[in-house]
Amino acid sequence: xxxxxxxxxxxxxxxxxxxxxxxxxxxxxxxxxxxxxxxxxxxxxxxxxxxxxxxxxxxxxxxxxxxxxxxxxxxxxxxxxxxxxxxxxxxxxxxxxxxxxxxxxxxxxxxxxxxx
Amino acid sequence: xxxxxxxxxxxxxxxxxxxxxxxxxxxxxxxxxxxxxxxxxxxxxxxxxxxxxxxxxxxxxxxxxxxxxxxxxxxxxxxxxxxxxxxxxxxxxxxxxxxxxxxxxxxxxx
Numbered sequence: 001x002x003x004x005x006x007x008x009x010x011x012x013x014x015x016x017x018x019x020x021x022x023x024x025x026x027x028x029x030x031x032x033x034x035x036x037x038x039x040x041x042x043x044x045x046x047x048x049x050x051x052x053x054x055x056x057x058x059x060x061x062x063x064x065x066x067x068x069x070x071x072x073x074x075x076x077x078x079x080x081x082x083x084x085x086x087x088x089x090x091x092x093x094x095x096x097x098x099x100x101x102x103x104x105x106x107x108x109x110x111x112x113x114x115x116x
Numbered sequence: 117x118x119x120x121x122x123x124x125x126x127x128x129x130x131x132x133x134x135x136x137x138x139x140x141x142x143x144x145x146x147x148x149x150x151x152x153x154x155x156x157x158x159x160x161x162x163x164x165x166x167x168x169x170x171x172x173x174x175x176x177x178x179x180x181x182x183x184x185x186x187x188x189x190x191x192x193x194x195x196x197x198x199x200x201x202x203x204x205x206x207x208x209x210x211x212x213x214x215x216x217x218x219x220x221x222x223x224x225x226x
Contacts, residue, residue, distance in 0.1 A: 004158075033214060042122075042204055042218035043159070048211075056213050091158050093214070104149065105206070105214050107158035 004094050005074075006108035013082045013115050021077040021111045025094030032075040033093045033105060034060075034067060043091060049075060082115045089113075119143070120207055122217035130225050132194050137220045139205035140187045146208050148181055148188045153202040153219070195224045 005024040013019050025032050030051050035043040045059040049069040060067065064082075069075040079086055089112050093105035121140045129135055139148070147166045151159035163172050165181035165188060172179045176199075178191040188205055204219045 031212065035216070040221070042202075043216040045213070045215060048213050055211060093158075095212075095214075104161060104164055106161065107151075109158045 004092060004106050004108035006090075006092050006111050008111060009109060011111055011113045013113065015083055015115055016081050019079040019082050019086070019113055019115075021079075021090050021092075021113070022074045023077070023092030023094075023108060024074040025092075026106055029094035029096055029106075031095045031097065031105075032069050033095075034075070034077050035091045035093065037089045037091060037110075046077075046090075079113075082113075084115050087113055087115045120205055120215055120217035122203075122205055122220050124220060125218065126221050126223075128223040128225060129195060131197060135192050135195055135222070137190045137192075137203055137222070138187070139189070139217055141207060142186065143207070143209060144185050146185075148185070148208070149206045149214075150179055150188070150190055151204040151206060153204060159202075159204055192222075195222075197224045197226050200224050 004026055007022050011019055032049045034046040036046055037043050047060045047067045048056040052071050064080045066078045089110045091107055091110045093107045095105045123138045147164055149164045150162045152162055153159040163179045165179055168183045168185045170181045176193045180189050200223050202219045202221050204216050206214050206216045208214055
């Protein structure tokens with residue numbers, strides 16, 4: 001049973017280019033979360049999606065950032081016209097629909113984006 | 117806005133000592149999780165606590181959920197160098213949104 005898969009693990013983009021980060025949740029998981037982590041800091045919530053729906057995008061910048069979780073295929077976090085400040089580790093987590101034990105999230109290994 | 121405050125932010129102690137890390141909020145969470153993160157890796161779930169007052173043990177780690185489900189603590193007995201890492205607490209709040217604290221960076225000196 002594969003865990004949460006993120007690719008690429010490392011991504012280098014020049015300023016102004018687009019970055020696409022992919023996340024394949026664990027099998028059967030219908031909830032996906034994206035987080036950003038700067039060096040020496042905790043995880044900052046960006047967006048929470050269920051299949052084909054954005055539930056909460058309160059942590060995502062209004063411009064240049066978008067996320068989707070289509071019916072088929074991975075969740076995509078897209079950053080247009082990247083700037084140096086976008087350099088960070090981006091983590092995806094997935095969870096089952098809410099159960100008796102609460103919602104447990106399983107994380108991928110992250111994509112480290114470097115903007116040069 | 118639901119927030120989780122973790123303390124201390126940094127902790128460096130000698131091998132064999134005991135320590136406690138705290139996670140506090142003014143909000144009530146339906147459950148709370150503790151994760152550990154190694155450099156260059158994603159967070160790994162250690163435990164989930166659901167019931168107010170619940171205590172769970174994982175070898176030398178003891179996790180407690182506050183009675184009011186607003187806070188939690190992680191106690192490590194006889195810390196080992198292998199315990200070094202970033203410890204994150206996360207609360208499950210409204211709409212199943214998972215909120216993380218900023219973490220406690222723990223360093224155990226041999």
